[in-house]
Amino acid sequence: MNLPGGAFLAASASASAHDASASAASVLAAVSPGDLAAARAQMGFSLAWHIVVACLGVGLPLLTLMAEWYGIRTGNPAFRLLARRWARAMGVLFAVGAVSGTILSFEMGLLWPGLMGTFGQVIGLPFALEGFAFFIEAIFLGIYLYAWDRMPPRRHLLMGVPIVVAGIASAFFVVCANAWMNQPRGYTLRDGKVVDVDPWAAMMNPASPPQTVHMILAALMVASFLTASVYAVALLRGRDDPYHRAGFALPFVLGAVVTPFQIVVGDWAARFLATYQPAKLAAMEGVFHTGSHVPLTIGGIATSDDRLRYGLEIPDGLSLLVGYSPDTVIKGLDQVPRSDWPAVTGVHLSFDIMVAVGFFLLAMGIWLLAAWWHARRTARPLAAARSPWTRLFLLLAAIAGPAAVVALECGWCVTELGRQPWVVWGVMRVREAVNPAPGLMAGLWLVLIVYAAMTAATVYVLRRLVRATPVPVAPQESDVERYPVV
């Protein structure tokens, strides 16, 4: 949802016209650069971790419900088994998602009291709503996981619907709060104090629609492609049976359907920046100088003479993309003071990687569609996993899951690094928000150790879940012998 990551701040903190609070000056004096970097690293790291689990938390319930619904409707045992397996994984992932999300709400205050003390009330509403959405999610997840054998199948299926709805809703609310940091609205600042707050206007700021839609679709894609890649690996290893085929096909098709929509939404989000946050778009595309006929540069790194070198240039490309005409004027970084520049190379490369992965996933979807159409026309079943083309496809599909995660992290880097050096865009700098208390570095190490252990345990447990057979009727009550086993 939030804040810093990589690049260090440009030094000049020259009291901006909007210096957020009277205490900001003393804060600036107190905080050491090491602690600021530690605070950013801790927040960035715990967010980067949470965002993956949160995406699975949004997408996996939908996949599970689809499998359960299809299983009930057709009586296909493969899908019913899949639903139970995924439900077990969902239980583990939801738990680590819940706790890693709680840590973030602590860290908002522990690391960034300057932000929360001044603006906490402005962005409180979406977080309060998110809290309720999460509540609903947790309640119905408890029912869904533990009451599998306690109610008729259709009613059980119904119990899963609120999980999906509330999961999408909480993603929406949290990203609204992040969008506010890009487009702060709904308040007036008078003598460093916030007055006249309109929390609804703050939540529904101009950045909310593109950012939330982009994030929710991303969550569906990550969950789908990641799940599919697990079964792609199984198929490649020769476990070609209806169960693994179903486990691959269902999520992969969902991901492939979402991808084209995501590319359109991504275009909308970038176009939005051209109007509302030109400095971020300039950093994403590595545009230093304002002008028309701006080329689209793919790859490349920013050099000290304010140019993007070693990239592939498409003449007039960016101007055409933004305004459908080579005469479209693109605002460059020269429009803002150098002290307010984000780290150009990091933002630009992150953006390019995200876009590249997006088109790779689109191509995979088209390949599947073509193969399916070809199989239909020739009235032959889809090729067995032994044929070389299918093996190549499955290999790429196995890569697609991790690639989607990379795209997710890169996209997040673009929006967070692209906002630097501001925590609230144009209003409050990151260094004005950080906790001046000493010793934040120690907290960073502690968090890194705990997260490393949690990552190892999560991966280990999930791998065991994939292998463990047979699956008990009630996914979470494996230890209770009296339940029959499928």
Add this chain to the structure above:
Amino acid sequence: MLAVMWAGLTCYALFGGADFGAGLWDLLAGRSRRGLPQRRLIEHSIGPVWEANHVWLIFVLVLLWSGFSPVFAAVLSTLYIPLTLTALGIIARGAAFAFRKASTELWQQRLFGACFAVSSVVTPFFLGTVAGGVASGRVPSGIAKGDVVTGWVNPTSLLGGVLSVLTCAHLAAVYLCADAAREGDHELVGGFRRRAVTSGLLSGLVALAGIGILHQDAPVLFHGLTHRALGVVIVSAVAGVVGLGLLLRHRYVLARAAAALAVAAIIWAWGVAQYPYMLVPGTTVAASASVDSVLAACLIATAVGAVLLIPSLWLLYTTFQRPADEAARDGRA
């Protein structure tokens, strides 16, 4: 707004606290074989509900930062050490509990179980020290203006930490008595009754000793507790004693209510005693509250949320408070 927040805090103490207490009993349940029935009951009881119970904490945090942003910033920046440890404890507890559920081998269950159980004790302790630091006026307003060490290493914080662990343990034992009785396991019922009585008596003793500590260490809170909040303090004491009596007479469901009332009354006594100060001394509720439009929006959100939440919570608790066999019959019917 303050009342809603305090109600949220009470719910966290009553539901989330009991889950932590169950972790303590899990820790003390003995070796793998001997402790198996107890651990199984604990897992069975808190498994479906702990995540929902945990959300009360997020709810309180969010209301605090929306409604009283400067207070949130002051508390979290000054007491960042115990709160970071609390946060890590929350991670370890939740994740390890889920991992233990999903693992099948003994060494894994032992490792994750130990992690779950230890962090279940550590987390409420640190939360208690935070409450003690705030209650004894060691968190001044402003960002990181208080002492980052003595803010939570002091007599009142120690009292808060110990008392919170003991009350969590007491709540859990009382709740588990009723759960075990419903499952018809009389041996377990006896064990948890003994534990409930012991932890109840210990809580009472610590609370009595706490009067002396507060008199020395937190005069403002002491004054409030012995004057304005005196009625609430008495309710807590009476409910505690009645609860113990009900336990000895095998009235477990009523004992649950009494124990919950006793713990809730402690929290409300703190609130009443400290009102109108958010941070002692100097920061009042009125001075730190957000503007009206924010409070109104949050209250509307809470009201709408409550309409959705209450039936959902009711569904959750009733689904799992029925014996499994009976529910399974209904499911097949």
